[in-house]
Amino acid sequence: MGFKQKYGPWALIVGASEGLGAAFAENCAQRGLNVALVARRAAALEETAAKIESRFSVQTRNIVADAGKPEFHETLSQALSDLEIGMLIYNAAAEPGGRFLDIALADHLNNIQVNCIAPTILCHELGKKMVERGRGGIVLVSSLGALQGIKQWVSYGAAKAYELLLGEGLWDEMRDHGVDAFAYVVGSTFTPTFQRIQKKLGLPFADGVDPSKFPPGAPLPRPFEEVAATLFAHLEDGPRVYSHPDDEAKANADALLPRREVVEVMGRNSEIFFKGGLNSTRQ
Amino acid sequence: MGFKQKYGPWALIVGASEGLGAAFAENCAQRGLNVALVARRAAALEETAAKIESRFSVQTRNIVADAGKPEFHETLSQALSDLEIGMLIYNAAAEPGGRFLDIALADHLNNIQVNCIAPTILCHELGKKMVERGRGGIVLVSSLGALQGIKQWVSYGAAKAYELLLGEGLWDEMRDHGVDAFAYVVGSTFTPTFQRIQKKLGLPFADGVDPSKFPPGAPLPRPFEEVAATLFAHLEDGPRVYSHPDDEAKANADALLPRREVVEVMGRNSEIFFKGGLNSTRQ
Numbered sequence A, B: 001m002g003f004k005q006k007y008g009p010w011a012l013i014v015g016a017s018e019g020l021g022a023a024f025a026e027n028c029a030q031r032g033l034n035v036a037l038v039a040r041r042a043a044a045l046e047e048t049a050a051k052i053e054s055r056f057s058v059q060t061r062n063i064v065a066d067a068g069k070p071e072f073h074e075t076l077s078q079a080l081s082d083l084e085i086g087m088l089i090y091n092a093a094a095e096p097g098g099r100f101l102d103i104a105l106a107d108h109l110n111n112i113q114v115n116c117i118a119p120t121i122l123c124h125e126l127g128k129k130m131v132e133r134g135r136g137g138i139v140l141v142s143s144l145g146a147l148q149g150i151k152q153w154v155s156y157g158a159a160k161a162y163e164l165l166l167g168e169g170l171w172d173e174m175r176d177h178g179v180d181a182f183a184y185v186v187g188s189t190f191t192p193t194f195q196r197i198q199k200k201l202g203l204p205f206a207d208g209v210d211p212s213k214f215p216p217g218a219p220l221p222r223p224f225e226e227v228a229a230t231l232f233a234h235l236e237d238g239p240r241v242y243s244h245p246d247d248e249a250k251a252n253a254d255a256l257l258p259r260r261e262v263v264e265v266m267g268r269n270s271e272i273f274f275k276g277g278l279n280s281t282r283q
Helices: A005-007 A019-030 A042-055 A071-078 A105-133 A155-177 A192-200 A223-233 A245-254 A259-272 B003-007 B019-030 B042-055 B070-078 B105-133 B155-178 B194-198 B224-232 B245-254 B259-272
Strands: A010-014 A034-039 A059-065 A085-090 A136-143 A177-184 A239-241 B008-012 B034-039 B060-064 B087-091 B136-143 B179-186 B240-242
Touching: A005 A085, A005 A136, A010 A019, A010 A105, A010 A155, A019 A034, A019 A223, A034 A042, A042 A059, A042 B155, A059 A071, A059 B245, A071 A105, A085 A105, A105 A136, A105 A155, A105 A177, A105 B155, A105 B179, A136 A155, A155 A177, A155 B155, A155 B259, A239 A245, A245 A259, A259 B155, B003 B087, B003 B136, B008 B019, B008 B105, B019 B034, B019 B042, B019 B087, B019 B224, B019 B245, B019 B259, B034 B070, B042 B060, B060 B070, B070 B105, B105 B136, B105 B155, B105 B179, B136 B155, B155 B179, B155 B240, B194 B259, B240 B245
Parallel strands: A010 A034, A010 A085, A034 A059, A085 A136, A136 A177, A177 A239, B008 B034, B008 B087, B034 B060, B087 B136, B136 B179, B179 B240
Antiparallel strands: none
16 A cells, blocks of 8 residues: 555644644655644744645645644544544644743643643544544654653653653554554754744754754754654654664663663753743744 | 651642552551542542541541542642641542543543643642752652553553653652652552452452462562552652562563564553453542
8 A cells, every 4th residue: 555545635734834743744745645734823834835735736724723722622623524634643742841840830731731632632533533444644743851751841751751652552552453653752853943942042053053062962953854754764663663763772771771860861961952931942 | 857757747648548549648647647638439538547547646638539520629729728748649540441442532531630630730739839848759650551552551551651751850850859759650459449350350360369370471460558568668769669679670671672562562461451341440
């Protein structure tokens, strides 16, 4: 079965306005899928959709919706009612940053809404139809921050761990039904959001990462285009796919270390990009 | 600083009506803490509290509340407003069992409410006061099911992974503030719930586990009294404490295996205790 037959005719990409999400959508379109794009910012969505339509002979549909709102599910159900979704890429993320106790409770709950509740609902609704059809794909975008507790992003890491295990469990339940469900563990990535944080905090890599000037020990961010493309080479390689072999090697090495050391090192790395005053990296 | 000075004067145990939660409460009371007990069933709570008061010279307070309901937070805030909580043990759990797509969406969302939202709120509210006092303890009870995707309990495992990472992250943020926050990874445990499942499904271990008759390869359930006592020997051993060294050894060994194999084996083990028809193990 070819890509379009297996994962088409429509892909739904949640968190698709720019960066990694937009690149996922482009990869789908390049392989012949129509793409339904979901994000909060209408203008950014339109720009991404226009770019895709100009380059590929596919249809697009833009859905302005916030995965952090309770009405998200209803909005999507209505907007997608006439489409057959063969591929779900859940890339939306809330990333409340700062000390857990300093972050407003509402932001922690929004994090759960975006990273746990919304993907659970979509997997339940769209997964059912995929299993009935005997084909499809579900990608839950997780993070290296899901692999151990992470200072300054405690609830974010926890929610990404939820997505990671959701993807792994669905892989095991759906693999005999023709559906490739899995978690995509994304390492440090150079995205528009990354650039904005660099700029906002006066850090030196707003315009690109010079490896020779990068802090030793901190993971070198990889271009989002590369991270997006890697996913499409591994759609059948669940339950857990890493965005780079180096990240997988590091995770495997960490598993042999005392847990205390793993969490401490992650905490120190997370602070390299976090100098206070930043309450959310979700733009 | 002694146990009572560090973690007193009150411990709050959520999910305390029987089994592991009641045993956690007894361990606190034995060490001189007053115990606030939270569960849904008033009669079971009263029985546990009466038993504790008859054995130890401490106060108890019963709070009938459901961690799966939105009003949970408000109910607890009111009931605890006059108490100084130095120790939180979050042991409540929803465990929707069955194929992810067969479980009602409402049960998946209840799982998130009980295992993600409620502990996040309590850690935020009670953790703040502990850090201000410079002492305290937070125990988030997680599970071996949090370590890899788990067929038949997909969303349960995901939510337990949330709690695991929440505990690990809080450990790193609170350890310099005198607060021992961590995740307690509980292995297979012989509890009243375990007994009820055995009985309900006509399985042979309703009255106790005979190791010689136990399915080979399945983890042998340990008595809940032993699992509860182990926690109190490791309150300063975060970020992640296993309820038995064998479980930790197995987790470390699994980390070296291909991910696919780890998830498959866990899925097969989960099915040993799961023969369909059971939609929730939460009684």
